[in-house]
Every structure is written in C-alpha cells, then in structure tokens.
Amino acid sequence: MARERDARRAPTRRDYVKCGGALVAGGLLAGCTGDGAEPNATQTDETTESEAATRTDEPADGSYSVTMAPMGTVEFETVPESIFTRLTHLAGMAFALGRGDDVNAMHAPDYYDALWNQFTPRLDGVSLDWSGLYSSWNPGKENLYELDSDVHLADPASLFALDGWNMDDVAEIRENVGPWFGNKFSDRNAEPPAEWAEKYQYYGLWEMFEKVAGAFREEARYEALAEVRSELLATVDENLPPAEERPTVVMAGMSDVESPYVYNVDTPGFLTAHVRPFGAVDVLGEDIDSGAQVDMETMLEADPDVILTLGGMHPDTDMAEIRRGFEEHSVGRELSAVRNGRVYAQGARYQGPILNLFQTEMTAKQLYPDRFGEWPTYEEGPYPEIAESERLFDRERVAGVVRGEF
Incomplete structure (x- = not known):
C-alpha cells in the first residue's frame, strides 16, 4: 500500500472516510460530535480488562462508527488504508493490527523504526519499516493535506495544544482530509486543554487499543492479543512476592549520567503500563516530579534497588557505557542498583x-528474577532470545496475529 498520495489533488471532503456530523459552528468543538465520553472520567486500571466493549454500530449501508474521547462518535464508510500517526503508542497499535507499513507519519520515525525493530526479530514473519516517514511531532496543516491520510491516529486535543493550531484548523483537517482518532493525555492522565476538558476521558493502553481495532474492523485481532495479555498478567499476579519484598524502582533517561531524567513507575497512565502491574515501590516520592532532571546526589538519596533505562534497547544506546558511567562516578557507584548490577535496558x-x-515480560525478569527467570545481561542487539520454557508469552501466537494467521 503506497505511502505517497497525489499531493496535487485539491482538498475536498472525503466521501469514503469521514467524521459523523457537520462542523460545529465557530469551531467550538474540534472532535466529531455524537455519543461523547463522560467528562473527566478516570482511567480503568491497566491490570484489568475493559468492562465495556467498544461499540461499533453498522448501518445497512455498510458504514460503521466507533466512539472514543475526545472525538466522540466517528463514522467510517470503509476501512481506512493510509494512516497518519503522531505518537508511537498509536503507531504501535496499527502495527499490532498488521497495518504497520500503512503508517505514513510519526514522531522521530527513524529512531522508533530502529527501536521497534529490536523486537520484531523475535516474531517470525513480522517486519516493519518506518524509516524515512514524515516526522509529525509538530505537523503543518499543509503537510496533512499532502499526506492525504484516510485516518489520523492522533489526538485532536494534543494538536490544538501546539503552537499554530486552533479549533478551526483541527476541524478543517477532519472535514477535508480524514477524521481524528486518538487519545494522548491518557499517557499520564494529564489535563487536556481547557477547551477539551468536558469531552475528555482517560483510557488504559489496551482499552484504547480495543477502540482503534474497532476503527479498522480488526476486533478479532484485538481479542486474540488481549487474551495473550490476560494470560501474561495472570502469570504475573500468581507469582508476585509480598509487598514487603518488592524492590524500589526508578525509570531513567540516561543521556547524561551526571543528570539523568527520572520517571515514576506507579502513576496512572499508559506510560507505566509495563511496570505498574508489578507493584514495585516508586522511589521518587512527592518531592521529585516525574520527568525531572536530577543530579547523582539526589539519586543517591532515593537510592533505587533497580534502575530501568529508557531507550536502553535502542541500537544507538551503549548499555555497557551507561553502566560504566555509573561505576566510575564518585556518587553513582554508591547506588544500590549499581553495586548489585541491577541497571537494566528498557524500550519505550x-x-x-x-x-x-515484551516489556511486561522483561520487567518481570528484571524486578523478580527468582520468580520469573533471569533477565540476560543486555548490552546491544535485539531483544534477547529467551528459552521457550522461560518465556512468559507465546511469540508465535503473537506473530500469527500480526501476520493475520490466527
């Protein structure tokens, strides 16, 4: 499926993929109107399945609609083909549904192409190529016309929050190019712009995935992967040690060992979807904000048992050098995680x-090796090959879903 569309085509309202309803007068709402989410609803716990299945209504003419905040009800007349994304949780959902190569834009495509392809070698017959796509962190409206995407897997509220975008711009793209269908502020249950607050709702990662699957009529793929996840979480729950035996943990971005960025592991939102199920003790406390840059003295005061290094599995990251940087630092070498060899690589x-x-499995082994099996010492290369008896989920089963063979 081609990534490039005819950029010379005059922008018109799509007659094959569209938002239900007309533009709201004056652009007061940039989402599609309809059965919108309840305002300010809280996120369902990531460790449970969605209590309410996504409702996909299908009129007699074959069109269908899916509801997700903040857009409301979005109507599709046929399954979208070309896919614009901004953040990789949504690009990753397209990938899981076998549509990864239909993505035409994403944030830092070359970086995330390299990172995602550290995991694909463990899925037979699954490949991915995001290299060279349009980098869409702050997209221009004219770029969206040129891409001519059937659907924008991006949160219109997050576009509105960018400089240069307003309600009319968001509505214009929805009407003339293709609908918005995404949710960003569920990343940490953050406050959306005030103009969107009444329409906003927070979702767990897999709740959102269920809705995205509905937009592509891939409910069966979602169900198959959700079953794998449910079994994985059941294994985790059955083997967790008592609360008093759980380690203190911090996630860290280690671009500079002198002043790492540190992140909570127990806060709501899908950014912690792979660590929150383990009940690890967050080490930051109330005095340090998630995402803050700290010095080694502050790290030593917190003194985590485990350091999870964000981006540590990227091929441009040298985990051996990061560990060496800690060990050679006069303060860093005193950290419990460093002294005990518990500085681990993570993904995204x-x-x-x-x-x-994958990250739930690796976190299980990194935090509780005596319960889930040892995590191999990782320095470079793809996701380590784990003996089949030590795996926490079935790779071939997952690969089959992505390939469409299930």
Missing part, C-alpha cells in the same frame, strides 16, 4: 500492544 514508554507484551 509510548508503547503499543506488542511492545507492552
């Missing part, structure tokens, strides 16, 4: 379903 917080399965 903006994870899709497939990365979530």
Whole structure:
C-alpha cells in the first residue's frame, strides 16, 4: 500500500472516510460530535480488562462508527488504508493490527523504526519499516493535506495544544482530509486543554487499543492479543512476592549520567503500563516530579534497588557505557542498583500492544528474577532470545496475529 498520495489533488471532503456530523459552528468543538465520553472520567486500571466493549454500530449501508474521547462518535464508510500517526503508542497499535507499513507519519520515525525493530526479530514473519516517514511531532496543516491520510491516529486535543493550531484548523483537517482518532493525555492522565476538558476521558493502553481495532474492523485481532495479555498478567499476579519484598524502582533517561531524567513507575497512565502491574515501590516520592532532571546526589538519596533505562534497547544506546558511567562516578557507584548490577535496558514508554507484551515480560525478569527467570545481561542487539520454557508469552501466537494467521 503506497505511502505517497497525489499531493496535487485539491482538498475536498472525503466521501469514503469521514467524521459523523457537520462542523460545529465557530469551531467550538474540534472532535466529531455524537455519543461523547463522560467528562473527566478516570482511567480503568491497566491490570484489568475493559468492562465495556467498544461499540461499533453498522448501518445497512455498510458504514460503521466507533466512539472514543475526545472525538466522540466517528463514522467510517470503509476501512481506512493510509494512516497518519503522531505518537508511537498509536503507531504501535496499527502495527499490532498488521497495518504497520500503512503508517505514513510519526514522531522521530527513524529512531522508533530502529527501536521497534529490536523486537520484531523475535516474531517470525513480522517486519516493519518506518524509516524515512514524515516526522509529525509538530505537523503543518499543509503537510496533512499532502499526506492525504484516510485516518489520523492522533489526538485532536494534543494538536490544538501546539503552537499554530486552533479549533478551526483541527476541524478543517477532519472535514477535508480524514477524521481524528486518538487519545494522548491518557499517557499520564494529564489535563487536556481547557477547551477539551468536558469531552475528555482517560483510557488504559489496551482499552484504547480495543477502540482503534474497532476503527479498522480488526476486533478479532484485538481479542486474540488481549487474551495473550490476560494470560501474561495472570502469570504475573500468581507469582508476585509480598509487598514487603518488592524492590524500589526508578525509570531513567540516561543521556547524561551526571543528570539523568527520572520517571515514576506507579502513576496512572499508559506510560507505566509495563511496570505498574508489578507493584514495585516508586522511589521518587512527592518531592521529585516525574520527568525531572536530577543530579547523582539526589539519586543517591532515593537510592533505587533497580534502575530501568529508557531507550536502553535502542541500537544507538551503549548499555555497557551507561553502566560504566555509573561505576566510575564518585556518587553513582554508591547506588544500590549499581553495586548489585541491577541497571537494566528498557524500550519505550509510548508503547503499543506488542511492545507492552515484551516489556511486561522483561520487567518481570528484571524486578523478580527468582520468580520469573533471569533477565540476560543486555548490552546491544535485539531483544534477547529467551528459552521457550522461560518465556512468559507465546511469540508465535503473537506473530500469527500480526501476520493475520490466527
């Protein structure tokens, strides 16, 4: 399926993929109107299945609709083909549904192409190529016309929050190019812009995935992967040690060993979907904000038992050098995680379903090796090969879903 569309085509309202309802007068609402979510609803716990299945209504003419905040009800006349994304949790959902190569834009495509392809070698027959796509962190409206995407897997509220975007711009793209269908502020249950607050709702990663699957008529794929996840979480629950035996943990971005960025592991939102099920003790406390840059003295005061290094599995990251940087630092070498050899590589917080399965498995082994099996010492290369008897989920089963063979 081609990534490039005819950029010379005059922008018109799509007659094959569209939002239900007309533009709201004056652009007061940039989402599609309809059965919108309840305002300010809280996120369902990531460790439970969605209590209410996504409702996909299908009129006699074959069109169908899916409801997700903040857009409301979005109507599709046929399954979208070309897919715009901004953040990788949504690109990862397209990938999980076998549509990864239909993505035409994403944030830092070359970086995330390299990172995601550290995991694909463990899924037979599954490949991915995001290299060279349009980098969409702050997209221009004219770029969206040129891409001419059937659907924008992006949160319109997050676009509105960018400089240069307003309600009319968001509505214009929805009407003239293709609908918005995404949710960003569920990443940490953050406050959306005030103009969107009444329409906003927070979702767990897999709740959102269920809705995205509905938009592509891939409910069976979602169900198959959700069953794998449910079994994985059941294994985790059955083997967790008592609360008093759980380690203190911090996630860290280690671009500079002198002043790492540190992140909570127990806060709501899908950024912690792979660590929250383990009941690990968050080490930051109330005095340090998640995402803050700290010095080694502050790290030593917190003194985590385990350091999870974000992006540590990216091929451009040298885990051996990061560990050496800690060990050679006059303060860093005193950290319990460093002294005990518990500085581990991780992937990405903006994870899709497939990365979530792998990262849940790796976190289990990193935090509780005596319960879930040892995590191999990792320095470089793809996700380590784990003996089949030590795996926490079935790779071939997951690969078959992505390939469409299930």
